[in-house]
Amino acid sequence: MRDRKRRDLGCDRAAGGEELRDERETDRRGFRIEDVGPQTISVKREGRRWYVILACDEVPAEPLPATGSIVGIDMGTVHFFTDSGGVHVENPKFLDKMADELTAAQQHLSPFPKRTKRRTKKHRAAARKVAKLHAKIWRQRLDHHHKQALALVREHDVIGHEKLNTAGMTKAPAPKPDPAGAGAFLPNGAAAKAGLNRSILDAGWGQFLGILANKAESAGRRVIPVDARNTSRTCPLAAGGCGHVAKENRVTQAKFECVKCGFVENADRVGALNVLHRAGLVLCDAAWPATQEARDFSRGWSHACHFPSPPLPFRHLRCRVGPAGASPLSARGTTGETA
Numbered sequence: 001m002r003d004r005k006r007r008d009l010g011c012d013r014a015a016g017g018e019e020l021r022d023e024r025e026t027d028r029r030g031f032r033i034e035d036v037g038p039q040t041i042s043v044k045r046e047g048r049r050w051y052v053i054l055a056c057d058e059v060p061a062e063p064l065p066a067t068g069s070i071v072g073i074d075m076g077t078v079h080f081f082t083d084s085g086g087v088h089v090e091n092p093k094f095l096d097k098m099a100d101e102l103t104a105a106q107q108h109l110s111p112f113p114k115r116t117k118r119r120t121k122k123h124r125a126a127a128r129k130v131a132k133l134h135a136k137i138w139r140q141r142l143d144h145h146h147k148q149a150l151a152l153v154r155e156h157d158v159i160g161h162e163k164l165n166t167a168g169m170t171k172a173p174a175p176k177p178d179p180a181g182a183g184a185f186l187p188n189g190a191a192a193k194a195g196l197n198r199s200i201l202d203a204g205w206g207q208f209l210g211i212l213a214n215k216a217e218s219a220g221r222r223v224i225p226v227d228a229r230n231t232s233r234t235c236p237l238a239a240g241g242c243g244h245v246a247k248e249n250r251v252t253q254a255k256f257e258c259v260k261c262g263f264v265e266n267a268d269r270v271g272a273l274n275v276l277h278r279a280g281l282v283l284c285d286a287a288w289p290a291t292q293e294a295r296d297f298s299r300g301w302s303h304a305c306h307f308p309s310p311p312l313p314f315r316h317l318r319c320r321v322g323p324a325g326a327s328p329l330s331a332r333g334t335t336g337e338t339a
Helices: 002-008 098-107 121-154 189-203 203-217 267-287 293-299
Strands: 040-047 049-056 068-077 079-083 088-090 158-162 224-225 256-258 262-264
Touching: 068 121, 068 203, 068 267, 079 203, 079 267, 098 121, 158 203, 158 267, 189 203, 203 224, 203 267, 224 267, 224 293, 262 267
Parallel strands: 068 158, 158 224
Antiparallel strands: 040 049, 068 079, 079 088, 256 262
16 A cells, blocks of 8 residues: 555655656646756655655746735635725635535544544544544645636736734733622623634635735735734725724724715725825835935925836826825825926
């Protein structure tokens, strides 16, 4: 059995299994594997599946043609993400779809001991069933992340997203001791938080953003993580809002209404617009460092932002410097405005 598996993996038994035959010689992108520098080869087993992983150095990048587009995305649980153009990508919720089948498999496994040196045939079969379902959910989620990241990289030159700390966001709430009774605790919303944590982990934000960064680097695109604070509570300057920040602006999970200027928009799109705003300021700051002379000369507005080739739609765009920074897409910084 072991020899058959080694032959299936392409291992040369005569060489002690240290060499791997590559019958194709080239990968899907057309370059030879031996031409991309030193490699490491790992063999991994997941359930009854075996995988060969090749890690190569100095893999040549393949820059995509410029699209002249910049976008901000807001990650969520109701929608997987919403972009600054108002497009919602639905959250497939793979874990929820297979929850009933997974629960039944876990209940069938629960009577068996968790730690034992020898498992019975039924115990091994029950454990394989649970592992198989988890692996299927993981593969579905991974496939969805790759497809959505590829679509973003193909359509946009610059992609802004929130810098999210998913580990901190999914922490269990701290217990609240009841001062009136020794050993008693007050409700801390742990049940509701557990449901939110499950939805965040099912969406897999961290894995998706990692895949997006890797694909963008390979395609010559730029990904800009920005501060996530108050992105859904700030009236978006990029859409003609006033920039007012208040908790009361977020009326419901889906509705945003500014209490100062009355601006109304979908809350997820507001978050994406504010991400786009902050990503644009990062681009401007990198293109033209702010100096006191520039502020004095332009009365708060810097010279034109010159972005590296290929040009973006706001290549000659005025950007405010200083604490009152305005959006690159605001009324005074529209596309094509030159210095």
